[in-house]
Each structure stands twice: as structure tokens, then as C-alpha cells.
Amino acid sequence: MIGDTSDYIKLVPMVKNQKELDIPPSQLILGAKKEGDDGGDDLDDDTQICSCHNVSKGDVVKVAKEGTCKSAAAGCMPLVTSIFNKAMKDMGAEVKNYLCAHFNYSRADLYNIIMVKRLTTLAEVMREAGNDKESDGCEACKPAIGSIFASLWNKHVMSKPLHGLQETNDRYLGNIQRNGTYSVVPRVSAGEILPEHLIVLAHRPVRR
Structure with missing residues (x-):
């Protein structure tokens, strides 16, 4: 996706579950959304929100309602914070926009x-x-x-x-995975690379 990717989290489960659309397809193409729809209201509870820790929308709402979590801090993605804040507002709780627990400031x-x-x-x-x-x-x-x-x-x-x-x-200029492995996206000047060049990169020692 290029440009506004805010609908990505909604499109992925639709594709995976082959979910029948309840809105005109044009709304997805144009990225149209309802006024004030920033809390993931149209997402199912089992929709994965954070792949780092396999967190679903239902998990976020549950900890908010149980009171076991009072703040989403920055979240690992904006939708986590949006869902958490929406759940807190629905319960009448005060929602603060502090950066994290270390500061009482945005x-x-x-x-x-x-x-x-x-x-x-x-x-x-x-x-x-x-x-x-x-x-x-x-x-x-x-x-x-x-x-x-x-x-x-x-x-x-x-x-x-x-x-x-x-x-x-x-x-570390890489993407650390949950199982301890990691992937690295090398910078290639001019943007063109051949398979034999990739083999050279793969065999180079990693500097830590």
C-alpha cells in the first residue's frame, strides 16, 4: 500500500478470512471511513493488532475493562492506542495522552x-x-x-x-523477530542488485 495505510489492519483479516464485505468495495479503494472511526469499531475481536506479541483487538479491550492496564503508552502501532483509548472512554475513564509512564506530558x-x-x-x-x-x-x-x-x-x-x-x-538496522531471529534490509546504492551480489552479502560477517 502506498500513501495512507490506515486501512491495512482492516483489509488483512478480510483477505485471510475471505470475509464478505458489508460496505461498497469503492469505500475500501478510496479509503473512505466513518466520521470519528478511529477506535477500530468495525474490527472483530480476534483481529490481530500487534504481530510482535500476537495481540488481538479483544486482548486490548479486555485489559482496559479489567483495569489491569491504565495506559497504552505509545503502543507498537497507533491502532493499539486507538482501541485502548476507545475502550477507556466507553467506560467513562479519563484518557491521558502522556508519552509513557516516565512523563506526565505528551x-x-x-x-x-x-x-x-x-x-x-x-x-x-x-x-x-x-x-x-x-x-x-x-x-x-x-x-x-x-x-x-x-x-x-x-x-x-x-x-x-x-x-x-x-x-x-x-x-541494529534490522527487524528482530519473536523467536530471536532477525532480518536485515541492506542498503544498495543505485537500487540494482544481482543474485550473486546477494550471495556475497549473505556471507559477510555481521558487525554487532
Whole structure:
């Protein structure tokens, strides 16, 4: 899919389950959706939302209703947060847009704090705005803060010390799978590669 991929999570289970459409096909082609439809209302409970941990829509709604989870933080994908927030709103609970448990601020709030106070390290941000001044952050807030630093101070997100703020996949330039294996997408200048070139890449030692 190219461009707006927000309908991807809805299309995949339809294809897998050969589900009969209850809307005109043109709506899927054009990406039309109902006003305010951001909580995955039209998804079945067994629809897989997060492939990293095999989480379904029903799993997200269940933990929200049981009260075992109070925040979705950033989620590993936006739909997780949307479904969680919708379930919380349906129960009349307050929904906060904090970046994660380490901050009582949204990403936009942190951006302004970092800009005004001219903070340049994670430790400074934690001292000035964090709930735990000594915390090292988490996989939700560290990449976000690294991105803010790069936007404000024009430093590459993979340069030191920003490199350590990136999530695992970005740090190792690969895709870490649930079973411990990983895949790597090599950068190929000019975009053309032959099978014998791929064999050379496959036999090169991996630098850690």
C-alpha cells in the first residue's frame, strides 16, 4: 500500500478470512471511513493488532475493562492506542495522552520543554520533566526524545549519544523477530542488485 495505510489492519483479516464485505468495495479503494472511526469499531475481536506479541483487538479491550492496564503508552502501532483509548472512554475513564509512564506530558509538550530549556541529553530531560529523575527511559520515550533532539538541534538520530535512544530495530538496522531471529534490509546504492551480489552479502560477517 502506498500513501495512507490506515486501512491495512482492516483489509488483512478480510483477505485471510475471505470475509464478505458489508460496505461498497469503492469505500475500501478510496479509503473512505466513518466520521470519528478511529477506535477500530468495525474490527472483530480476534483481529490481530500487534504481530510482535500476537495481540488481538479483544486482548486490548479486555485489559482496559479489567483495569489491569491504565495506559497504552505509545503502543507498537497507533491502532493499539486507538482501541485502548476507545475502550477507556466507553467506560467513562479519563484518557491521558502522556508519552509513557516516565512523563506526565505528551510528545508535543516535551518538544516545547526541550526547546525552551535547550536540553540536549536524555538525562537532562529526565531531570527537568521526568517522573523518575534517575530513569533511563523506555522503548516508547527514548526514540521520541531522540527524534525531538534531531529535529531541534539538527543531529543525526544514529549519531552518539542519540544512537542509544533508538529502538532495537533501528539501533541494529534490522527487524528482530519473536523467536530471536532477525532480518536485515541492506542498503544498495543505485537500487540494482544481482543474485550473486546477494550471495556475497549473505556471507559477510555481521558487525554487532
